[in-house]
Amino acid sequence: MSQRRLADVSRARSTEQRLVEHVDRLGEEHPPIDLASVDFTVRDAAAVNARFGHVLDYTARVELEVDRNVLELTTMLPDPPEVDRHFYADVWQPQEVRHGQILDELQVRLGRPPAQPDLDTVSVKLRLLGALGRLPQVQDVSRMLYYLTGQATERSAVLAYNLLHDGLTELGETAAAETVVAQIRRQEPGHHAFYAMSARGLAAQLAGWQRWLVRRLRALSFAPVGANDAGQLADFGDVMTTLGIHRDLERFATMVGRVEVELLGAAERGLAVPPYVVAAFREAVELARARAAA
Numbered sequence: 438m439s440q441r442r443l444a445d446v447s448r449a450r451s452t453e454q455r456l457v458e459h460v461d462r463l464g465e466e467h468p469p470i471d472l473a474s475v476d477f478t479v480r481d482a483a484a485v486n487a488r489f490g491h492v493l494d495y496t497a498r499v500e501l502e503v504d505r506n507v508l509e510l511t512t513m514l515p516d517p518p519e520v521d522r523h524f525y526a527d528v529w530q531p532q533e534v535r536h537g538q539i540l541d542e543l544q545v546r547l548g549r550p551p552a553q554p555d556l557d558t559v560s561v562k563l564r565l566l567g568a569l570g571r572l573p574q575v576q577d578v579s580r581m582l583y584y585l586t587g588q589a590t591e592r593s594a595v596l597a598y599n600l601l602h603d604g605l606t607e608l609g610e611t612a613a614a615e616t617v618v619a620q621i622r623r624q625e626p627g628h629h630a631f632y633a634m635s636a637r638g639l640a641a642q643l644a645g646w647q648r649w650l651v652r653r654l655r656a657l658s659f660a661p662v663g664a665n666d667a668g669q670l671a672d673f674g675d676v677m678t679t680l681g682i683h684r685d686l687e688r689f690a691t692m693v694g695r696v697e698v699e700l701l702g703a704a705e706r707g708l709a710v711p712p713y714v715v716a717a718f719r720e721a722v723e724l725a726r727a728r729a730a731a
């Protein structure tokens with residue numbers, strides 16, 4: 438084995454070791470949130486509902502859709518590395534489902550109907566990737582898409598929960614801000630770190646053509662978290678508007694796209710943010726505006 442190949446192999450091993458330790462630590466330090474620790478008391482249900490009801494509904498739906506995400510994942514990656522399986526099955530899914538249950542309970546207590554998550558529709562796009570993924574080199578492309586989607590999703594969640602937390606605090610809704618949103622928010626950075634670390638480790642092993650293909654497929658398929666059709670994209674636009682993200686769209690997009698700019702070579706081309714991320718966020722805000730006007 439050449440020196441360079443040897444160095445690659447040992448780097449890959451140490452990334453894997455760090456991932457295993459990270460996932461074990463997450464599992465130990467962050468069990469699913471204990472429902473007994475959540476205080477659903479709301480001072481002014483009508484005010485919270487008017488301002489943030491739809492944000493709670495969107496986030497509850499997305500969190501509850503983890504069950505479908507796992508289905509998508511196993512379609513895309515029929516044979517995932519053990520550490521990925523350990524992460525999504527033992528740590529990530531139980532935490533996210535609980536996030537969804539808590540947010541949904543809060544919105545129901547505000548007098549809203551429960552979220553309607555789609556738990557079992559796997560898109561044709563992903564089925565196709567799953568079929569192609571039987572070829573090992575394409576499987577790495579699928580894995581990279583999965584990690585990039587995961588990191589963008591988790592980053593978006595942290596940013597949105599920060600803003601929701603501040604908004605509820607401003608309304609004087611301390612119980613919801615601290616025991617609902619802050620507790621959930623605390624668990625998201627560990628998810629982001631898992632995906633970012635996995636993406637960095639895998640990127641170092643990709644050939645030029647694989648990186649090119651990942652970039653093409655990301656540009657074709659990128660969507661904001663939870664936006665699977667035009668209606669949901671408009672819903673996301675409403676969430677952005679309520680949280681004030683529309684005023685600072687480029688900065689938000691830059692934070693969401695940071696890891697992929699770094700790994701897919703956009704930074705070398707002088708880009709601070711992938712153009713498809715900005716375009717998708719703009720489209721969401723425009724769709725929301727058009728819907729409100731109609």
Ligand SMILES: [Fe+2]
Pocket residue numbers: 500532533536594621625
């Ligand atoms: Fe979550």
Ligand SMILES: [Fe+2]
Pocket residue numbers: 533591594624625628
């Ligand atoms: Fe998460």
